[in-house]
Amino acid sequence: DADVTQTPRNRITKTGKRIMLECSQTKGHDRMYWYRQDPGLGLRLIYYSFDVKDINKGEISDGYSVSRQAQAKFSLSLESAIPNQTALYFCATRGTSEYNEQFFGPGTRLTVL
Amino acid sequence: EDQVTQSPEALRLQEGESSSLNCSYTVSGLRGLFWYRQDPGKGPEFLFTLYSAGEEKEKERLKATLTKKESFLHITAPKPEDSATYLCAVQARGSQGNLIFGKGTKLSVKP
Numbered sequence: 192d193a194d195v196t197q198t199p200r201n202r203i204t205k206t207g208k209r210i211m212l213e214c215s216q217t218k219g220h221d222r223m224y225w226y227r228q229d230p231g232l233g234l235r236l237i238y239y240s241f242d243v244k245d246i247n248k249g250e251i252s253d254g255y256s257v258s259r260q261a262q263a264k265f266s267l268s269l270e271s272a273i274p275n276q277t278a279l280y281f282c283a284t285r286g287t288s289e290y291n292e293q294f295f296g297p298g299t300r301l302t303v304l
Numbered sequence: 305e306d307q308v309t310q311s312p313e314a315l316r317l318q319e320g321e322s323s324s325l326n327c328s329y330t331v332s333g334l335r336g337l338f339w340y341r342q343d344p345g346k347g348p349e350f351l352f353t354l355y356s357a358g359e360e361k362e363k364e365r366l367k368a369t370l371t372k373k374e375s376f377l378h379i380t381a382p383k384p385e386d387s388a389t390y391l392c393a394v395q396a397r398g399s400q401g402n403l404i405f406g407k408g409t410k411l412s413v414k415p
Contacts, residue, residue, distance in 0.1 A: 195347075222401065224402075231407065232407065233391070233405045233406060233407040233408060234348075234391070234393075234405040235405075236402060236403075239402065241400075249402075281347050281348070283347075285401060291401070292338055292350045292353055293338075293350070293403060294350065295340075295347035295348045295349070296347050297346055297347050298345070298346065298347050300345070
């Protein structure tokens, strides 16, 4: 079984709809991240969390919100989706050692029409 | 401003033709440099972490090296299965472990 899972894997929605992307991990990591990836722009950080009570904005948080329901679960919400939020979304986890690498989920391809 | 630049954007090689990918960085105190491999439609897969200038790490046909300003990912005698996008990321001092990613190099290896 995969260590970091994301649901759904693909989603097509319409402008103005609320949508939630979910991430679960079995690595036992405290730190979790949400990124979006766009062609030509690379990976950009949306939000990150160091534990259940900790939420931090990343580089591009406008239009997004997150919820850390448990150590293993971190959800990303688009309250009112717009077409320029069409992208690949990745969840990642990391251990607490200073030099730990991040481990990524398989991604969610989101299309907003 | 912390920044990561990867070159070239795309690289096409024949099977067996060795080459290198470049990752140049400017950060306020490097804590670590990370290389990832990403296949189309999949999440990045961790390859290496380098911490200090002069460090080298190898895995099969890949070898990563680090200087004070850049890192190279050397690919020796590549095979078609090495085709992927290779991402470089840096962790800067005071970043709380957050990474800054380059835009990647898309490698295609033709048989």
